[in-house]
Amino acid sequence: MCGIMAYVGEQECAEILLEGLQKLEYRGYDSAGVAIWDGQRIELRRCEGKLVNLRRSVAAEPILGSLGIGHTRWATHGRPSEQNAHPHTWGGISLVHNGIIENYVALKQELSARGHDFSSETDTEIAAHLIGASVQSGHDLHTAVRLATKRMEGSYALVVISEDEPDRIVAARQQSPLVVAIGNGETFAASDIPAILAHTRDVIFLEDGETAVLTAQSVQLFDADGLAFERPTKHVLWDPISAEKQGFKHFMLKEIFEQPDKLVDTLRGRISLDRGDIALDGAEPPKAILDALKRVVLVACGTSYHAALVGKTLIEQLARIPVEVDLASEFRYRDPLIGAGDLFVPISQSGETADTLAALKMAHSRGAHVLAVCNVVDSSIPRISDGTLYTHAGPEIGVASTKAFTTQLASMMLLAVYLGRRKGTLDPARARMLLEDLRTIPTQIEKLLEASDAVREIAKHFIHARSFLYLGRGVNYPIALEGALKLKEISYIHAEGYAAGEMKHGPIALIDENMPVVVIAPKSETYEKVFSNLEEVRARGGKVLAVATEGDLKIARFADHVMTIPAAPDYLQPLLTIIPLQLLAYHIADMKGTDIDQPRNLAKSVTVE
Ligand code: M6R
Numbered sequence: 039m040c041g042i043m044a045y046v047g048e049q050e051c052a053e054i055l056l057e058g059l060q061k062l063e064y065r066g067y068d069s070a071g072v073a074i075w076d077g078q079r080i081e082l083r084r085c086e087g088k089l090v091n092l093r094r095s096v097a098a099e100p101i102l103g104s105l106g107i108g109h110t111r112w113a114t115h116g117r118p119s120e121q122n123a124h125p126h127t128w129g130g131i132s133l134v135h136n137g138i139i140e141n142y143v144a145l146k147q148e149l150s151a152r153g154h155d156f157s158s159e160t161d162t163e164i165a166a167h168l169i170g171a172s173v174q175s176g177h178d179l180h181t182a183v184r185l186a187t188k189r190m191e192g193s194y195a196l197v198v199i200s201e202d203e204p205d206r207i208v209a210a211r212q213q214s215p216l217v218v219a220i221g222n223g224e225t226f227a228a229s230d231i232p233a234i235l236a237h238t239r240d241v242i243f244l245e246d247g248e249t250a251v252l253t254a255q256s257v258q259l260f261d262a263d264g265l266a267f268e269r270p271t272k273h274v275l276w277d278p279i280s281a282e283k284q285g286f287k288h289f290m291l292k293e294i295f296e297q298p299d300k301l302v303d304t305l306r307g308r309i310s311l312d313r314g315d316i317a318l319d320g321a322e323p324p325k326a327i328l329d330a331l332k333r334v335v336l337v338a339c340g341t342s343y344h345a346a347l348v349g350k351t352l353i354e355q356l357a358r359i360p361v362e363v364d365l366a367s368e369f370r371y372r373d374p375l376i377g378a379g380d381l382f383v384p385i386s387q388s389g390e391t392a393d394t395l396a397a398l399k400m401a402h403s404r405g406a407h408v409l410a411v412c413n414v415v416d417s418s419i420p421r422i423s424d425g426t427l428y429t430h431a432g433p434e435i436g437v438a439s440t441k442a443f444t445t446q447l448a449s450m451m452l453l454a455v456y457l458g459r460r461k462g463t464l465d466p467a468r469a470r471m472l473l474e475d476l477r478t479i480p481t482q483i484e485k486l487l488e489a490s491d492a493v494r495e496i497a498k499h500f501i502h503a504r505s506f507l508y509l510g511r512g513v514n515y516p517i518a519l520e521g522a523l524k525l526k527e528i529s530y531i532h533a534e535g536y537a538a539g540e541m542k543h544g545p546i547a548l549i550d551e552n553m554p555v556v557v558i559a560p561k562s563e564t565y566e567k568v569f570s571n572l573e574e575v576r577a578r579g580g581k582v583l584a585v586a587t588e589g590d591l592k593i594a595r596f597a598d599h600v601m602t603i604p605a606a607p608d609y610l611q612p613l614l615t616i617i618p619l620q621l622l623a624y625h626i627a628d629m630k631g632t633d634i635d636q637p638r639n640l641a642k643s644v645t646v647e
Contacts, residue, residue: 040124040136041065041110042216043233044197044207047224047254052101055108058226058233060089064282065230066433067110068118068416072096073125073132074106075204080132084123104254105204107197107227109134112433113415115142116159126163128154129170130201131179135162136229137193137214138430140307145189165196173200180251183208184264187249192306195244197227207252211244213302218242218250218257220271225252231274232281240271288634290436290528294620295487297441298480301613303430304445308452309473314466316456316473318409321425323381327407328460330379334361335406337369337397338385339644341439341523342446345411346385347516348612349450355609356464356472357457366393370400382406383453387434387442388643389417398422411449413442427453436635437642438528440620443520444483447613451476454609475606479613482604486617489601490625493618496583496599497625503554506533507545507580510558510615511568517558517612521619528634529627538564538571551579556622557597558615561587562608572596583622585615 041062045051055072070092071084081101085091089110109124115138116122124134139145142161145168150156154167165186172182179200187194193213199206209216209227219226221238227250228234231241244250247262261267276285286292308317323331334353336346343365350361364374366384370393376382382401386394389412398419402408410423413431420426429445455472458464464472500506506525510518519535526533536545538557549555555575559568569592575582576596584597587605594600601618603611627634 040112040229041067041233042108042134042136042195042197042227042229044107044134044209044227044252045224046105046205046207046252047221049104049224050102051104051106052096054237055106056089056093056096057236058228059108059110061232061235061278062110062230063089064435065110065112066435067112069120069123070108070110071123071125072101072106072108073127073199074101074103075199075201076101076103080127080199080201082125082127082132084120084125086118086120086123105199105207107132107134107199107207114138114428114430115161117416122158122160124162126158126160126166128163128166129174131166131170131173131182131198133162133166133169133196133198135165136195137212138303138306139164139190139194140192141190165190165194169198173202179203179206179208180249180260183210184249187212193303195229205253208249209244209252210249212246216244218244218252220257223254225254225257227252230284231276232278235276235278235281239274241274242269242271287628288436288624290438290440290634291624293434293436293441294624296432297444297617298484298487300431300441300445301448301480301483303432304448305452305477306430309477311470311473314469314473315459316452318425318427318452318456321409321427322456323407323409323425327381331359331381332379334359334381334383334457335376335401336361336363336383336385337366337394337401339366339391339393341443341520342385342387342394344516344520344523345443345446345450347519348447348513349383349385349453351513352450352454352609353457356454357461358463359457359461366391366397370397374400376401376404376406378405380406382408383411384408384419384423385411385446386419387413387431387439387446389414389419390643392644395419411446411453413445437637437640438524438623438634444613444616448476448479451609472609475610479610482606482614483617486603486614489618490621493601493621494625496601497622497629499599500554501626501629503531504552505548506531506554506556507548508533508535508556508558509538509541509568509571510535511538511564512562513608513612514558514560514562514615517615517619518556520616521556521558521623524620524623525626527640528623528637529630529632530638531626538568541571541574546574546578549575549578549580551581554581554583556583556585556619558585559593560585560603560611560615561590561605562611569593585618
């Protein structure tokens, strides 16, 4: 996720901007830049890579001035490069942007027709042209920002300065966090609290649709209709470390709670309810490839492999295409049958996992078309794939994947519907119904997260357990695997995920009163069958923790603890059933006092075999 820092006051601002951006470094970024009014014009400095590059450039050729904006960019549209780095400038204005402008292609075409040339691959540059053109046509900066944002669909935190009004900063927010802060004869805007804590603790959080005009002496707020209003400042007491985690105790917990927003980002701009169809942002395979498509091969590691397992069921059910799933480390060494007619889909949060990368290279060299599902823009996997469906989870800092997983699940659903429509197995009406259901998921997850404290109460009973069994069927079998993986990696408690039907073929021997068994049993086609597993566990004295559908009274009679999810169609259940399991693993680990964000022996990105 990108970082924003802006300053207007009496002090030289280059160092203030750089320091503020440095405080946001933990969020991850791939390029950085500043734009500062030097008394004559806005001077721009941008660098690919770490902030240290920008620092060196500013140290070598200082930019003097006390009005400026700065940005660290996490690429979403266009690769990490100096040209794609923010700020973007046009027509005497300069701006930084967090978020995604969904309709940027249409706006770019319109601006191109009016003679605008673009120097980057970003959606953000469109905003610079819209606002710059509006200022050139005679509007003041605040009006120009308001008019431009009315044309933009999607999400934005925008911070803009203009050579015509070099005493002010204009800020605007829509679905992307933005805070303004008031110091002594100076004001700030930032995407996140840590950036400004060294200067002031008096802040105002902007809400969706609001804009603000900042000068050294004042902050004026405007609602979505452009009417001025007042909001008292809040005095934040967070220490710098908890500010980085936005008040959450761990990054993992913060990332669990970010899932509703991140899923909205994954779906944004890709669903057309009118057509009952999906757009894959230009990653769509050519028609000839789709016409010849015989098989989909999903390959990944760890959590991403579990998303692939869910993807298999979704694609086979909705698109009726045979799907193979493999662990990348196995695929690459088994001389796999792969080639023309296969759609090879590597799934990876980091885009750098060595085994997945090697499997991709092998599939590519044998003639398969490669459509990657990845979180990190322009990482190694997207760079050598034919197309990439980005998951838009933002940087994931906790080693244990949470939001990366659920955004992969949503991407699997998008891919399944896309292929179903191409293959004619889904008509627009059915696709529309599926997509409408999918769009309700972020709100349902928000409600599920409210039960975090209740899950913690359940977790208290299990901190001394030595071993857990997780059982699920159908699309919830991969969730049993993922739930077990979450628990073992952060709590160091042994946990195994099993297909519930396999229980009596071996693991039943382990069950006694010391073995908690997590049974994922929401109402579904296979509910009654999972239910019989549950009875078998109870009969052997095992402690049962059930993930069940709200209002299921029957299950409450057999389970020791129940974590509920709302009723949902089978194919969407994984997006819900995983939430209480993430929380369960988190709370058990937290009460055990383990290093949750950096568990022992684990790395976030496994770039070696
Ligand atoms: O970056 P990738 O998705 O390719 O990483 C694959 C696995 O290393 C990863 O999913 C790992 O299992 C998770 N961090 C575990 O939570």
